[in-house]
Amino acid sequence: AQTVTQSQPxxxxxxxxxxxxxxTYDTSESDYYLFxxxxxxxRQMILVIRQEAYKQQNATENRFSVNFQKxxxxxxLKISDSQLGDAAMYFCAYTRLGxxxxxxxxxxxxxxxxxxx
Amino acid sequence: xxxxxxTPSHQVTQMGQEVxxxxxxxxxxxxFYWYRQILGQKVEFLxxxxxxxxxxxxxxxDDQFSVERPDGSNFTLKIRSTKLEDSAMYFCASSATAxxxxxxxxxxxxxxxxx
Numbered sequence: 198a199q200t201v202t203q204s205q206p207x208x209x210x211x212x213x214x215x216x217x218x219x220x221t222y223d224t225s226e227s228d229y230y231l232f233x234x235x236x237x238x239x240r241q242m243i244l245v246i247r248q249e250a251y252k253q254q255n256a257t258e259n260r261f262s263v264n265f266q267k268x269x270x271x272x273x274l275k276i277s278d279s280q281l282g283d284a285a286m287y288f289c290a291y292t293r294l295g296x297x298x299x300x301x302x303x304x305x306x307x308x309x310x311x312x313x314x
Numbered sequence: 315x316x317x318x319x320x321t322p323s324h325q326v327t328q329m330g331q332e333v334x335x336x337x338x339x340x341x342x343x344x345x346f347y348w349y350r351q352i353l354g355q356k357v358e359f360l361x362x363x364x365x366x367x368x369x370x371x372x373x374x375x376d377d378q379f380s381v382e383r384p385d386g387s388n389f390t391l392k393i394r395s396t397k398l399e400d401s402a403m404y405f406c407a408s409s410a411t412a413x414x415x416x417x418x419x420x421x422x423x424x425x426x427x428x429x
Contacts, residue, residue: 201356230415241317242405242420249415288357300412301347301370304357 199224201291203305210279211313217264218274218308220289226250228294231265231272232302237285245287248272276310284312316340320406320421327396328429335391335424337406346389347407347418348381350374357405363389364412396428 200223210216222231233245248256248265255263260277276283286309290302319338327333339346348360362369363381380392389408393400403425407418 234420239323239422241422244417247415247417290357300345300409300416300418301359301362301372302349302357302418303359304349306354306356 199226199291199293199303201289201303201305203289203308205308206306207309207311209311209313210276210283212279212281214279215275215277216279216310218276218287218289218310220272220274220305222270222272222289222291224270224291224293226293230292230294231263232290232292233261233263233272233274234288234290235283235285236288236307237282242288246274279312281312281314284310286310316419318406318408318419318421320404320424322424323422324425324427326427326429329398330395333393333396333426335393335404335406335426337389337391337421338387339389339406339408340410340419341387343408343410343419345369345409345412346381346383347409348391349405349407350402351405351423352399352402360391360404362412369412393426396426398428401426401428 229250232247234242235245236242246258264273286307288307289305292300346363351357361371361375378394403423405423406421409416409418
């Protein structure tokens with residue numbers, strides 16, 4: 198069975214600094230997608246960034262980038278130039294290719310990121 | 315930007331009572347999901363729904379749970395006889411397709427407290 202592990206329940210970063218959130222996963226599949234979702238307090242989870250396992254190039258979205266290490270099954274999120282609005286719970290998630298009419302997400306437990314002014 | 319909306323934001327109920335959690339998915343989306351997160355634990359998949367049928371359900375989704383799309387806009391999760399262990403945050407999500415790269419859009423969640 199696929200699993201996703203986030204080993205950092207809480208992280209803190211100074212405004213304008215860089216922080217890296219860790220995620221590891223376990224799967225026997227060869228193609229899959231990995232996601233980072235952000236959930237601000239009492240707000241919806243929104244997608245931050247996604248990465249297809251077959252793509253070697255790490256995904257980037259503005260200040261957000263990932264370090265995808267397929268062999269190590271590691272998928273970390275780097276936030277550069279942290280802003281107060283980045284404070285949120287961050288979830289790492291996995292979904293696999295195929296399997297019929299669903300693409301259920303498998304989540305980690307989340308990392309609560311605090312941004313200090 | 316279109317949003318998934320969930321109501322209520324917090325539901326308190328007595329053990330054994332029925333609850334219905336409501337969701338309005340994004341209007342042109344065809345695939346709908348429920349997830350839950352017990353405090354301090356992982357967000358867990360409950361069920362996916364397409365074309366008025368359950369596509370997949372987890373082992374958590376037993377006979378006490380049901381889902382329905384009663385009209386063209388709402389998607390509901392019913393818990394027939396709530397237990398203490400049903401206390402959790404319930405998230406609704408929707409996507410345009412079921413392709414594995416497609417983004418699922420989430421609501422803000424309903425916190426269910428079973429007393």
